[in-house]
Amino acid sequence: MAVATISGLTVRYGNKTAVDGLTVEIPEGCVGLLGPNGAGKTTLLKTLLGFLKPTSGSGEVLGYNVATDGLKLRQKIGLMPEIDCHIPGMNAVTFVAYCGEMSGMPAAQALRRAHETLQYCRLGEARYRDLETYSTGMKQKVKLAQALVHGPKLLFLDEPTNGLDPDGRDEMLNLVRDVSHAKGLNVIVSSHLMPDIERTCDSVVVMRSGKMVRQGSITELRALDAVQWSVDLRTPSPQFQAAMEAEGATLITNAGSHYRFEFKKSPTEDIGSLLFAIAIRSNAQIRGFERASRSLEDVFMEAIS
Amino acid sequence: MIDLYLVRSALRDLTRTRNLIAAAVLVLAPGLLIWFLRLVALNRGGQFDYAAVYSLMSEKVVFGFVMVILSLVFCTSVVAQEVENKTIVYLLTRPIPRYRIITVKFVPALLVTLVTVWTALIIAAFSAYGLSHIGSSPLKHDLLLAPIGVLAYGTVFLLLTTLLHRPLIYGLLYAFGWETWVPNMPGSFQRLSLMAYLRVLAPHSTPEAAEADITSVLTPQTQDVISSHIAWVVMITTIVVAFALALYTFSVREYVPRDAE
Amino acid sequence: MIELVNTSRWYGQVIGINDVTCHVGPGITALLGPNGAGKSTMMKLITGQLRPTTGKVTVLGEKPFANPNVFRKLGYCPESESSYDTMTGREMVTMLAWMAGLTSSEIPARVSDTIEHVGMTYAADRKIGGYSKGMRQRIKIAQGIIHDPDVLLLDEPLNGLDPVARREVTGVLHGLADRGKCVVVSSHILYEVEQMTQDILLMHRGRLMAQGDIYQIRSLIDAHPHRIAITSDYSRKLASMLLESPDVLSARIDAEDATRLEIETRNPEKFYALFPELVLRNGLTIRRFYSPDNNLESVFKYLVNE
Amino acid sequence: MIPPIPAIPQQTVQNQNAPIADLSYRNYDGPLNSRAIRWWTIALAMFKLHTKPLSFKVIGALAMLPYLFVIVVLWLQGQLSTAGGGRPSFLVMTGLVDTTPGQKFALQFYNALGYQLLYLVILTLIAGAGCIASDNKNNALLIYLSKPITKNDYLLGKWMGLFLSIFTVAFGPAALLYFYCMVSFYSDGFFKDEPRLFLHMLTATGVTAAVFSSIMVGLSAWSKSPRITGAIVAAIYFAGQVVSFTLWRITSGGDANKDVILAHSSIGGAISGLSQVLYGVTVHTLRGRMKTGFHEVDYAPPSAFAMWGILIGLAVIGIAAARIKIRAVEVIS
Structure with a gap:
């Protein structure tokens, strides 16, 4: 619905x-x-x-x-x-209770709810302080x-x-x-x-x-149509990038030590072993890898352009 | 060149519609009051004492109110408005010495005040004396003295705005508390007020006081007399000292309020 | 280009910054x-709006407080949203360009260029009072860069900008940095900072907590326990293998997703070095491998929350 | 790279009889008050807020002084009339007391309200300058109007909150004086001579509070700065009074009962004029100069029609100004 x-x-x-x-x-x-x-x-x-x-x-x-x-x-x-x-x-309690009363809640109920919601919103003892002093x-x-x-x-x-x-x-x-x-x-x-x-x-x-x-x-x-992998290294490494490209991967993006590669051929079954092997060869340290999806930012940029 | 541009830009800001309307009301008020009194006098077939009416308007309304309130509002806003809107950071981080920044913002405020006061005086004089008697009016004298008054009050308020966090409030207290009571105090008390010296420089024959309520006639009328030389010296000293202090204060003070982080 | 030596600043009894010593050179620093x-206190000290209570601040070799020599080469974009609401964007930038000491002949073209640069041409002739947060932000940046300063400080410049504008502004800042200018940007949004620069200054409770390259700071943190998540088909086998290593403190299989194993290591550096060999030696298929602690956000959290 | 947070499992609506209660957040399906009284909620909250500051309490206490003074005067007159043996006391001569039946108590109420007016203005400035202006400044309007209330509820609540604060200070001491007179002068014909005094007192204090709140609400709605609003209202009030009084002095040329409307054509002047009309008193005083001596003057009440006209006009303008300005959304041009 x-x-x-x-x-x-x-x-x-x-x-x-x-x-x-x-x-x-x-x-x-x-x-x-x-x-x-x-x-x-x-x-x-x-x-x-x-x-x-x-x-x-x-x-x-x-x-x-x-x-x-x-x-x-x-x-x-x-x-x-x-x-x-x-x-x-x-103060916060008075303010929130007041808002409750304006929505029609009886005063006692509003005060009760004010404490409940403020506690839920993780506002502890500070709720008795004047709102103007709040961060x-x-x-x-x-x-x-x-x-x-x-x-x-x-x-x-x-x-x-x-x-x-x-x-x-x-x-x-x-x-x-x-x-x-x-x-x-x-x-x-x-x-x-x-x-x-x-x-x-x-x-x-x-x-x-x-x-x-x-x-x-x-x-x-x-969701991405192509199969892309994002790899995070400890420090940026051109050798790693070169070694990946030698294995048939294409570099899509690189920001600092974050890389994203696309495999044109069918994706390798055991991507982990492949990446680790390349890393050892090119003396890079992998800090993480995962199947890439488009970032929401990319989706957004595409939608509004 | 820069200064000229900045003066112009500050002037443009001062002559916004809202300010113009307020100034127009203040300019027209004394003239309208005079016309009202003239109409009443004619209807009743009585005598219209234009000299007395003009004196009253020029001393009490134009010098006593229009001039003070305008210099208060415009001159305190020179710094206070920028601080309140948090825009002062833009000015203070520019490669212009601070004394020049405050001067180029102060001059337009003075100009606007002065022009308004002049207009108000001219309108009041013509309404009271009419075209035929204008020659016999003390208008010329008043017009010449207006700049002194505007400068004196302007520099004092400029000093207030560089020193205090809420200059408008203190300025109001000074202008309408201190400056209205002290000049009427007995003895030498009046020497503590700028208005007393201004009255010496621009003397107006006050009409013989109408009979008063029992409560108001009890004030004694024994004030010492200030010579016009003293008045000139005091006025000019005030202007110079207040302006110099304001420039100095603005150059060394910090104007950035701490953020409520 | 910017130097602070044992700088402290109090507001009455309240401390703003406490005994900060640092040096900022060309490039973007976060x-x-x-x-x-x-x-913000630090930025105000550097931009000569405040004087240090103790210590020394120098910008381009001079004390910045009310010093026109410094302001000629310094740009500042304050945090507060307020600006001259009754002026149009173009008027405000023009006025501040005059005050920055540009000559009358170059101002109109320069102003138009700068406004175009921050993508505000479409609204330059509207009153600032009617601007949205993002538009104000861009005009503020425009007035900061109008005189092509050598040192530029921006207090939360990306706050309120949409992703498009954020990219544009980041681009502008990179352009300045590439020309050897010194750009200091303060921000809360760490993923933005990660995209922008590797040089950071980390403040906490008025003190300078860490400074330098993100990767350097990261390796300092490598001395502390670290979580790593591994997705594979052999979670339990992998767990028992990993637990044999003295550096692995714990291993936990996710309650919902049995293929996800989360381990905690007290020596990440060593773990990351050894793990690939372990995988290759045992022929394990790893499908996903990442550390929730391996980003600026957790570096930040780690340093701040102790 | 921000790791995705694992989804929190969807939870079904909480079972009331579960052994462990979920104390975090629950829905509210409890009772709701009728929408018709929501303005009253605002009024009460504003009343509490306005009367909380120390400055309001101090000035509010000072505002009781005029009524105490009047009690002292009444007591003194009692003493003097028994001692003086029938001759009019100096209190009668200076107009502080009028012993005419039907005027005696009304004059005291009229005088006390007149003395009190200054305090009431200051209280209005303290309580009311920010009543809408600080909502504008702190964007509170958006909060108010995002609740199920209308613009009229908001305005009525604000107005009533301010009205109640001023009315309490104006009416409270007057009611005390009434009680004092009732107890002390019951046998002196307090009820017989002035049977409708209570009604007059209620109207006079009510109108005063209502006019002040309407003007304040109207100006406050157009401002973002409580301080400037306060300064403007103070300027209008005092300057208006001085100008209208000066004009009257000049045009009437010393004749006490000529052109009196002019003397009353300011906020304070109209209020005191109307209260004179309501209490129906003729003010008796001495005028003159030291040199020439004093003579007695009587001021009759001004035209009731004009006084009501001025005050209702001011109130309507104030409320209308506020209504025009209050909007839930800024219209961007």
Whole structure:
């Protein structure tokens, strides 16, 4: 079943067309919404929340019409905006409970849920501190908590890892993964960081200039026709590369000590032995190898060009 | 050449529509008030004392309010606005000595203030005296003194903005707290306020005070007299010292707020 | 080109950076570290916005604080998103080009070229107030490189850029580095950094934790335990063989995928050297071989989390 | 190279009777309040937020002083009238007390509100300058409007939160004074002479709070900086008062009851004018100069129609300004 069905949706601001005749069906699960800046992702999210009236076309989210049922929709959707936002003078618990109350939860329930979601978002004792003193990572967690507090069925995450350091990013991605895969929520993630999408999403929708240009599950999209192997050495080694080419492999890409080769002939049965043998011969040290697939970044670049 | 370009660019920023509207309101207000009073006087068949009305408008409204508020807003924004918008890093990492940066941003602020004050004075004078009596008005004197007032307040506010984190608040307190109360204090207290010296330089015959409420007549009217020589010396010293201090402060201070990391 | 000697900087009681000594030469250098590690403070010291509390900072041989001689050859792209919202992108770059000391005859062409270079020609004449994050970022980079500086510092320049823009900007930076300029880039996104450079400076809690070539740093870490995952049809046999080696600390077969064996070794260098021979000698078919710890991310984690 | 994370197995919806509870995250299917009262949630939260700062509490406490002063005056008058043996005391002469039945208590309430106005303005600035401006500054509007509430809920909640904060400070001490008078002067004809005083007091304090909140909400919505909003409101309030009063002085030429509308055509002037209308008092005072001596003057209440007109106009403009500005999304041109 589709979470959102959009057909022929056009949204204009003044004379600028942000979404242009978009037709797409967003499946359940965790979906990545990709596209270069200005592709209309944020506009699409805002339209799906009922903030913007479509100029033409129609959209249905969770069975509600986006043009007319904005309030009912927002009861079932949680939004984690891209920009920093908070209400000055409140601590995290008060803020999240307040957000819950605005979604209609009775005060006591909202407070209970606020603690529950903040704890789930790994915000410990800091939740009693004023929001203005928070670091970027903590602010992101509070933003996620306020989107979850009213128990939505669908979650919009706009650049959830923006500005986070590696630890914070890791934590956030684990949360997104968990909430979408273990807790049964439908999630739409918009992000510029392809590795984030690869780690959290099952499928992606790629937009460009307000239109959908590619959609599918990540595994499908990443599949390669040819058989390629990526090899990671300890240090870059031209000898290894030469030896591989002598064995009939073609170098596809090389970045630092990462190599990717394609075998024109049928792939060797025992690739491991082959690679190790070559490595020993060319005095290189293999740190890893695996059957290559296209990176999501390649898929993306191809889709939008 | 660079300086000229920067002055022009700062001027363009100062003369944005929003600022122009605010300035227009301030420029027109004294003139409109005068016209209103004139209409009332004519309707009642009474005498319209244009000299008294112009004096009131020029001293209380133009010098006392328009000039102060404009130099406050424009001159404190020279540094404060850049710091608040975090754009000051772009200026501070350019190969131009800091004293030149602040000067090229300060001059346009002064110019805009001065032009507005002049316009307000001219409109007020013509509304009060009319074309026929304009020759007898103290307008010329006021126009000549306006630059001194603008410079004095401008440099003081420039110093505030280089020194303080929130110059607008302190400037407001100074301009409308200190500068409105101190000149009216008894004894030599008034010597602590710039407005008192400005009044000496641009004297206006205040109309005989209308009868007042019982609470306001209790203030004693015993103030010492400031000579105009002293007034000139004080004004010029203030301008020079405040400007020099502002240039020095801006050259040695750090203006980068610590990020909330 | 940039030199810090025992540099420390405090904000009142709060420490920004603590006793950092380092030298940065031509080429791209990545400045890494978690939030609050002192990266921005270090950049502000180098770009002469702050003065060190103790120690010395020199750029091209001079102290940078309010020093026009340094600024003539230095470009900076700050982290904050805010810029002159009421100007258009072109106006802002033009103004800053004037201030950078370019002559009036060369400015218009130079500005257009630079804006084209960062891919902003299509929006150069729109007000910055209406720009998206990525567009602001590009204009900020444009103003940093307009005067062709010898030293360029960029604080999180790729933040908010989409993959296309990221490639373009990385390309621009490589171009500068190839011409012998000194480019310092701070970033959180390690996979980006890995694609960009091998020279890193790793900051943590205000201290400089590691500096130099990624591969050098990696071999330092080789002295510490390391996980390696091997996919083969003989997981159990392989496990028992590997466990005979004193360097292998543990072997674990994945609960879900019996072909995946994960071992932990305390001497990765030695393990990597010996493993190929073991495989070849025993004729084992290995289908996948990688270490989850073998990337900048885990290097970073390892150094930071102790 | 970022290694893929192994998929976490899909978990079926949690069994209530499972021996070990999953404490991480659960869905919420509990009760929901009706949507009609969501603005009230905002109002209450804002009330708590506005009244929390120490500055608000301190000024709020100071705002009780005028009513204490009035109690002292009433007590003193009681003492003086018994001691003076029928002659009017200096309190009556200076207009602080009016012993006319029907005016006696109303005048005290009117005076106290007049003295209190300055505190109320400062409180409005403290509480209200940021009420929408800081939401604009911190992008909180997006959070609000992404919840199932409408723009009107938001605006009404904000307005009501500010109104309640000011109203509490205006009405609270007035109610205390009313209670004091009721207890002390029951036998002096407190109810008989002025039966509708409570209603008048409620309206006067209510209108004051409502006008202040409407103007503040309107200006705050158009700003991103609470400080500048506060400065602008303060400037409009005080400058308006000075200008309108000066104009009145000049045009009326010393005649106390001529052109009074002019004296009342500012925010503060209109509020005090309306409260004079509501309480129905004639203000009695001394005017003049030291040299020439003083004479008695009576100010009659201004036109009720004009006062209501000015205040309702200001309030409507404020609310309309806020309504126009508040949008969930920035429209990019």
